[in-house]
Structure formats: structure tokens, C-alpha cells
Amino acid sequence: MQDTSPTAYDLARVLRRFSPTGPPLDQVRIQFSCVTIILIRRCPVSLGLGNPGSSHGALRIGRLGFSFHDNTAAFKAIVDGYDKWASCLIQHNYMDIENQAGTEGLRYAVAHGLPVAIMEPLLGGCLARPPAEAQVVFAEAQRDWTPAEWALHWLWDQPEVSVVLSGMGSAEQVEANVRAANESAVGSLTPEDHAAIDRAREAFRARIPVPCTGCGYCLPCPHGVKIPSIIEIYNDNAMYGNTDRQRLVYNWRLGPEEQAASCEACGECEEKCPQDIAICELMPKIHEALTGS
């Protein structure tokens, strides 16, 4: 069971799990380390890290960074919670400008002196295989780029981005990314390029089936159902057509009691929803789509 106590975050304990037969921790010095802070709402942590170079438990760590998946407010709280962060790693791409840390979080980190590395630049491959409408947008633009290259150039164009980490599954992908990186430069996208990216984003969003704004007025559900998160994952599934990934996200982000199967169809949430979404009807349908059962 996940330990959610404030002391769960203990670098020494975590490292010992991975290296049970290694040297005594007080003889270890780690030059760089990146801790993963996944969902601060599900795993409340006490940062209390002290100074770099000093002991964290029995460990000495030179430069400490963090990777992150949560919302912008949580991201800012982590940046503000420790004044010696050496770097951070966030999910960012042209579809996630208002999701997770978002563009606001990216700029906040840089304004606070943090270099930012980017993960998920292609959103698990979804941006390399956009819907036909987005492919038409890119084909009509005055660039000889693949959809994946459009996504990477959009990131490399931004002065706040220090490095982009893109997973590559073949030598051809490595060569293509190196070629594209050699052509990239901060500020190299034209207004027409940005307009093409905006139209591609809209092509993705046009596939969203449920007009949920994420306002949260439907909460709290008396049975603990996390309605907006469930609908967001369902909409992402329709947008990106990557059901395996969204099924993983559903089980990773939500405990069984928070999932759509816990809905008792009481109707309380529907009375509060300004979008008149038929939530009772939707919940079993979503659960089936995201679990196959």
C-alpha cells in the first residue's frame, strides 16, 4: 500500500531499496538527482530537504531536481517550497499548454532560475499520429516537417525550454530527430507556423465528445467519484485514439473508489453541472470504455 504520510518522501530509504547491497549511504555522494513528484494531491510530501551538499537522511546530494505530473498550482508550490532546486522535468507539448505545469508553470520555473527539461514532447506518440484533419493542416503549411517534427520544433522554438527528451524506438527516429534538431532554433517559428499549430490543436479538440470544462461544480460526489478527472481521461481517449495509454492513466490517477463504477446514479451532480452533462448515464459508459468491463 502507498505510504502517504508526510515522511513518505525519504531519499535514503528509496535509494536503499534500489541498492540494498551498495556502500553505506553516508559514504555515497550523488552529484545530480532527480526526484519524481507525481501527484502531490495523492502523496502529500514534506519537502524539508535542507541544503544541497548536506545530508538528506544519510545521503549527500549535490544538485537536486524534480520531475512532475500535477497541476500548475501544485507545480508552483513545489518550486516555491525549496530554494535550491537545480532543475525540473515537466510534461509539455502543444496540446498541454494548459495541462499539468503548462506554459504558465514553464515560465514560472524559468523566472525562478530553474532550467526546465521537457518530457512527453509527442504525448506518448499521439502527436506523431495526429487525426486526419490535423495532418491536412500540416500538409498545407509551408514546411517539410512530419507531425512529430512540428511538435518538436514548437518546443525548441521556446527560449524557456532547456532540453527536450524524446523517446526514440529506432535508429531512423534518432537520425530524424537529430536532423530536425540541427535545423531548430529559438524563435525560428513564423506567425504562420504558430497558426498551423493552433489549427492542429483545434483539430484534436474537435474530437472531444463531452463538453466538460473541468469547473468542478459537480463535486463533491457523495460516493467519491472524481467526475471531472474521469471525463477528462475519456475525452483524451477520444482525442488521441490511444486507449491503452488512457486505460493506464485511468488506473494510475484514480483509485477504484474514485472511478466511474462507484457512481450510484443519485443525480446530485447533474443538478449542479452548468453544461447539463448527463453524468449518470455517462459514468457506466466511460468505465466500460476505460476498463473494457
Ligand code: SF4
Ligand atoms: S450521479 Fe454518480 S457521480 Fe453524480 S453525484 Fe451521484 S454518485 Fe456521484
Ligand code: SF4
Ligand atoms: S460541473 Fe459539469 S462541466 Fe463542471 S466539471 Fe462537473 S461535469 Fe464538468
